[in-house]
Amino acid sequence: MRMEGLQKLLLVLLILGCRGTLGGAEYLKYKDPKQPLNARINDLLKRMTLAEKIGQMSQIERENATADVLKTYFIGSVLSGGGSVPAPQASIETWVNMVNGMQKAALSTRLGIPIIYGIDAVHGHSNVYKATVFPHNVGLGATRDPALVKKIGAATALEVRATGIPYVFAPCVAVCRDPRWGRCYESYSEDPKLVKEMTEIIPGLQGDIPANSRKGVPFVAGKRNVAACAKHYVGDGGTYKGINENNTIISQHGLLSIHMPPYYSAVIKGVSTVMVSFSSWNGVKMHANHYLVTDFLKNKLHFRGFVISDWQGIDRITSPPHANYSYSIQAGIHAGIDMVMIPFAYTEFIKDLTYQVQNNVIPMSRINDAVRRILRVKFTVGLFENPYADPSLADQLGKKEHRDLAREAVRKSLVLLKNGKSANDPMLPLPKKAKKILVAGSHADNLGYQCGGWTITWQGLSGNNNTIGTTVLDAVKSTVDPSTEVIFSENPDPEFVKQSMFSYAIVVVGEHPYAETDGDNLNLTIPYPGPSVIQNVCSCIKCVVIIISGRPIVIEPYIGMIDSLVAAWLPGTEGQGVADVLFGDYGFSGKLSRTWFKSVEQLPMNFDDPHYDPLFPYGFGLTTMPSKAN
Known part of the structure; x- marks a missing residue:
C-alpha cells in the first residue's frame, strides 16, 4: 500500500514537472494581465534573485547591448545616447529589428522580464532620419499654447513607437534663469508658471490620465503612447552663471517656488520617470541628495514611478568623476536613484552594487523599492503583453500630419x-x-x-x-x-x-x-x-x-x-x-x-527681478494680421 502511494506521488510530480517544462503551462501570476498591478509586481519581485534585481536597475548603451550581455546580466534597460543609431540614416525596419532583437534576448531569460528601451526625443524623434523635428522648447514656450504642445507630444509618441521604442527622456522641464546656459533652448521659459503649463506635453506623450487615478502613480495609455521622463530634477536651470552641471545657489523657498513647480504638475499628470540633474543645490550633488530625491519627490509628492540617473551621473558625484566609484554607487542608490544610466561600465557597477548589498552597505529594502518602481512602469507601459514593435505604426515617422503640426508650431513660435x-x-x-x-x-x-x-x-x-x-x-x-x-x-x-x-x-x-x-x-x-x-x-x-x-x-x-x-x-x-x-x-x-x-x-536678469531693464521684456511680441494683399 505504501509502495502504491509512493508511485502515485511520483506520477503526480512527474506530471507537474512535465507541465512546467512543456511550453510554460505553469500559471505565473505576474504574466496574467487580469491580475491587479501590485499583485503582479509582488509575484514577480519575490521570484527574483539579487542578480536579476540589480540587472533591472542597470541601463546600458545600445552599442553594448548584445544578446549575451542582456541575458548574462539580466539588463533592465537600454538607451540610445545622442546620435547613437544602428546605422547612419537607419530605416524604421533597421530600428525595429535592433530593438526587437534586444527584446527577444531579454524575454529568453529565466523570468522573461522585457527591457525598456529609452531615447532622447526632446523635439520630436530627432535622432532618427526622416523624423519630424519640432521647434525646441524655447520656441514652444513662445507659442503660449499648451494644447499645441500636447498634440506635439502625441505625434512624437507615435514616431518613437514606430521605431519600436516605448520610452523617451522628455520633457525637459527646466526653468532656465540664465541664457548663458548651454541647455537654455531645452527650457520652455524663465517663468515657472509657463513651464508648468507646458507639462501638458506629458499627457500628449503618455495619454490622458484617468480622473480617478491615484496621485503620483505612472500612467501610459497604450501601444500608441510612450513613458515620459521629467528632467532634470531639480534646479538645473539655475546654476551659477548658467554653467552646465554647476551649482544652483538658492534658498529652499527659491528652489521650491522657481524650479520645483513643473514637477508638481508632472507627478499629478502621471509621469512615469524622473531624471536627476548633474547639477548641485547649494553644493550638494543632486545625484546624492537623499532629501530631495527620496524625502521630497518620493515621499512628499508621492511619486511612484522610477528615478533614473543622467548619463554617468553617479560617476560625477565625485570630482574628478569615477574617482571613488564604490562611494558614488552607495551615495546614488541611497539618495533614491532606481535605475542607473551607466552606460558603459556596467560590469563594474553590477559587481560593486552586488558586493554592497551582500555586505549590508545598501539594504535589500532599497533594492526592492527600486525594482518595484521599475516593474511598475514596465507593467504600466504594457511591455509584458506587447514587448515588440507594432508594425502598423511604420507610416507614422515624418508623416504629413506631423509635419503640418510642426509647421503650425513654427508659425506660433x-x-x-x-x-x-x-x-x-x-x-x-x-x-x-x-x-x-x-x-x-x-x-x-x-x-x-x-x-x-x-x-x-x-x-x-x-x-x-x-x-x-x-x-x-x-x-x-x-x-x-x-x-x-x-x-x-x-x-x-x-x-x-x-x-x-x-x-x-x-x-x-x-x-x-x-x-x-x-x-x-x-x-x-x-x-x-x-x-x-x-x-x-x-x-x-x-x-x-x-x-x-x-x-x-x-x-x-x-x-x-x-x-x-x-x-x-x-x-x-x-x-x-x-x-x-x-x-x-x-x-x-x-x-x-x-x-x-x-x-x-x-545677466542673470529675469522678469520678476526688482531691477529689470531689458531690451525686450518677457511676454513682448508684436502682432500682425494676415495679409489680404497676398
Whole structure:
C-alpha cells in the first residue's frame, strides 16, 4: 500500500514537472494581465534573485547591448545616447529589428522580464532620419499654447513607437534663469508658471490620465503612447552663471517656488520617470541628495514611478568623476536613484552594487523599492503583453500630419520684435510679388542650423543632407509669386547689395548648433559673419532679420539699422512655417518666453527681478494680421 502511494506521488510530480517544462503551462501570476498591478509586481519581485534585481536597475548603451550581455546580466534597460543609431540614416525596419532583437534576448531569460528601451526625443524623434523635428522648447514656450504642445507630444509618441521604442527622456522641464546656459533652448521659459503649463506635453506623450487615478502613480495609455521622463530634477536651470552641471545657489523657498513647480504638475499628470540633474543645490550633488530625491519627490509628492540617473551621473558625484566609484554607487542608490544610466561600465557597477548589498552597505529594502518602481512602469507601459514593435505604426515617422503640426508650431513660435523703423510704416508682412529680393545669411539655407542640437547627432550638424525638411530659403522660394526673382548670397558684398536694386532683403543669421556644456557661452554674440551680413545688407536696403538661436543673443548694436526683427528660435525641419508668417498667410502671435537682455553684463536678469531693464521684456511680441494683399 505504501509502495502504491509512493508511485502515485511520483506520477503526480512527474506530471507537474512535465507541465512546467512543456511550453510554460505553469500559471505565473505576474504574466496574467487580469491580475491587479501590485499583485503582479509582488509575484514577480519575490521570484527574483539579487542578480536579476540589480540587472533591472542597470541601463546600458545600445552599442553594448548584445544578446549575451542582456541575458548574462539580466539588463533592465537600454538607451540610445545622442546620435547613437544602428546605422547612419537607419530605416524604421533597421530600428525595429535592433530593438526587437534586444527584446527577444531579454524575454529568453529565466523570468522573461522585457527591457525598456529609452531615447532622447526632446523635439520630436530627432535622432532618427526622416523624423519630424519640432521647434525646441524655447520656441514652444513662445507659442503660449499648451494644447499645441500636447498634440506635439502625441505625434512624437507615435514616431518613437514606430521605431519600436516605448520610452523617451522628455520633457525637459527646466526653468532656465540664465541664457548663458548651454541647455537654455531645452527650457520652455524663465517663468515657472509657463513651464508648468507646458507639462501638458506629458499627457500628449503618455495619454490622458484617468480622473480617478491615484496621485503620483505612472500612467501610459497604450501601444500608441510612450513613458515620459521629467528632467532634470531639480534646479538645473539655475546654476551659477548658467554653467552646465554647476551649482544652483538658492534658498529652499527659491528652489521650491522657481524650479520645483513643473514637477508638481508632472507627478499629478502621471509621469512615469524622473531624471536627476548633474547639477548641485547649494553644493550638494543632486545625484546624492537623499532629501530631495527620496524625502521630497518620493515621499512628499508621492511619486511612484522610477528615478533614473543622467548619463554617468553617479560617476560625477565625485570630482574628478569615477574617482571613488564604490562611494558614488552607495551615495546614488541611497539618495533614491532606481535605475542607473551607466552606460558603459556596467560590469563594474553590477559587481560593486552586488558586493554592497551582500555586505549590508545598501539594504535589500532599497533594492526592492527600486525594482518595484521599475516593474511598475514596465507593467504600466504594457511591455509584458506587447514587448515588440507594432508594425502598423511604420507610416507614422515624418508623416504629413506631423509635419503640418510642426509647421503650425513654427508659425506660433515666431516673435516679432520690431516691425518697421517707425510704427506708422510697418515692413511686415512682406509682399509676395516683387521684382527681385535678396535672401542672405549663414542660416537661410542650412537645415542643420535650423534644427540645432539634439538633431541626428548629440551636438547637431550643419548642412541639408542629414535629414528631410524645408529650409527658410526653400520656404521663401515656394511662397513668393512666380514672377519674383529670389537671389541667395550667404555673405554678400555691400557693393553687390547696393547695385542689385533689390526690393527688400531677408537676412537669416544666428547660433551654430550645440548641446549641453558645449553651448555654455558667456558673451552670447552672433557668430561670424552674422554681424557683418546684417551691416552690409541692412545699411543698403530694407531688411528683415531673422535670428535662429536657442536663446536671446546680443542684438542691441544692430537694432537701429534693422527694419524688422524676428526671433525664430530653433524651428526644426519645417521652415515653411517661417515663410507662412513672414508673407502674411498667417499673423505673428508669439510672445517672448524669455527676457531679451541689452548686454550680458545684466545677466542673470529675469522678469520678476526688482531691477529689470531689458531690451525686450518677457511676454513682448508684436502682432500682425494676415495679409489680404497676398
